Amino acid sequence: MLSEQKKMQLIPEGYSGEEEDPGLVMSIILHASVIAFPFLFVATIAYSLINMYHQNTLWFLLLSLPIAWVASDFLTGIVHWLCDTYGTVNTPLFGQTLIRNFRSHHTYPKDLCISPFVFTVGHVALVGLFTLPLAISVLIKYPSSLIASSIGFTYGMIILLTALTNQFHKWAHLEPEKVSNTIKFLQKHKVILNPEHHNIHHTRPFSNNYCITHGLNNPFLEKIHFFRKIENMLAKLGINKST
Template sequence: MSALVQDPITLENERGSSPPQSQIDQLAGAMALPLGDSPTPASGYSGNVERSTPAHAFLEHSTSILFPILFVPNVYFSFDRLYDLELLWLAALAIPLALVLGDFIGGLVHWAADTYFSEDTPVVGPALIKPFRQHHLFPRDICTHTFVSIVGNVCILAVPVLTVCLYVLWVTDHGLLAFATLCTTLMAAATVATNVFHKWAHQEQPSAGVRLLQRTRLVLEPQHHQVHHTAPFEMQYCITNGWLNPLLNKTGFFRKLEAFLRFLGIEPTNGENSCDNPRI
C-alpha cells in the first residue's frame, strides 16, 4: 500500500454494487492528501518524464493556441445572436448546463479509459488509456506535467468541434442553434479545463485561489476525488467538478452501462496493463 493513500474503510468490492453516499463521504473526509512527500514512486510520483512524439507535441501546441482563438468568437457570436433574438436568458441556462455536460463527458471518457481497451490499443492506447491507468499508480505525476501536455490532448478534439460551431453560427441565424453552439463551446472549455482541475486536486499545496474554487465545489475537490483512487476504484469518474458523481454512484450508472456492454459481448479490460498492479 503506498504512502499516498491509506484505506481506512474497506468498501464492498463487487461490480454492480456501490457503497452508500454516507460511506463515500466518510471515506472522503478521511482521505486528506499528505503534504511534503518527496518525489519518489512511493509518494505518488514515478520519477519518470513522459514526452510526446514530435507530431503529437505539434498537435498539442497548435491546438492549444487555436482553442482560445476559436472559443472567443464562438461565445461572442452566440451571445450576439441570442441578444438579437431576445433570447439572452438562454445564455444563463447554457452555463450550468455546459458545466454538467462537461463533467458527464469527462466522466464517461474517464470510465471508458479505465474500464475498456488497453494500453496497446492503436491510437487511443498510448494517447488516452495509458495516461489514465498510469495515473492510478502515480497520481501525483500529473502535477509535474506542463500546461500544454495537460490540456493538449483535449484541445486536439475540441478544436474541430469549435470550428464546426463557428461555421454553424456563420451559416444560420436560428436561436436554438445559437444556444446549442454556446452550450457546446462552454462544454468544450469545461472539458479542456478538466485536467487542470484534476491536477489541482492532486497538488500538495494548491494556491489560496484554487482552494477557494475547490471548497465552493466549482472545480474538483481533492477529498471528493480521492475516493476514485481508493478501493474498489469504481466511483467518482467525473473529474471536472464532480457534481454528477453522487447521482451516478447512487443510480449505479456505470455498473449498468458495463452490464449492458457485457450483454453485447464487450468485456471490461481494466485488469490489464498498468491496472494489473494493485493501485494501493
C-alpha cells in the same frame, strides 16, 4: 552510477520518475492547439451571443450555463470510466493517448502534477481545434437559428470546462502548500474538483467518482449505480471489461 533499486528509492511516492514525452510531432500539434483554442472559443461564444442578441433569445443563457456545467462534468466521467474500464494500451487511436494515461494515473497519480500545462490541457484543445471551426461556420450560416446559437454557446462552454478539467484534476493532486488560496476556496466549495472527493476514486478498485470537472454528478451517479448498470448492459451484448 546509481543502481535501479537506489534510483527507485529516490523517486517520491506517486511519481513514476519518467518524463512526459509525446514526441516532437504530437508536441507541436498540442502547442498549436493550446494557442489556437482561446481564439476559436472566443469566436464561438461571441457569434453565439451576437446571434442570440439579434434573436432576443439571450434568456437561453439561463439554461445553457447550467447544462454546460453538468454536461462537462458528466462527459469527463464517461471518458474516464471508458478508459479505466474498456480497451488496453494497444487499442487503436485511444490506447497510447488516453487509456495509458488514465491507467498509469492510478499507479502514479503525482505524475500529473509535473505535467506541463500544454500537455495537461492540449488533448481537449485539439478536439476544439477540429470542432469549434465547425460550430463557427454553422453560426455564421444560420444567424437566426436559436438551435444553432444555443448549441454553439453550450458546446463552447462544455469544451472550455472539459479542457480545463485536467488542470482542476492536477490541482486536486498537488501538495496543499503548492495550491493558492483562491484555488483552495474553489475546491472547498466544489466549484472545481475537491481533492478529498477525488481521493475516493484513488482507492481500489478505482471504480467510482469518475467525474472530475467538479464532481457534483458523482453522488447521484453512484446512488443509481449508473456505471455498473451500463457495464452489465454492455456485458449482455458481449462487451466485457478489460480490468
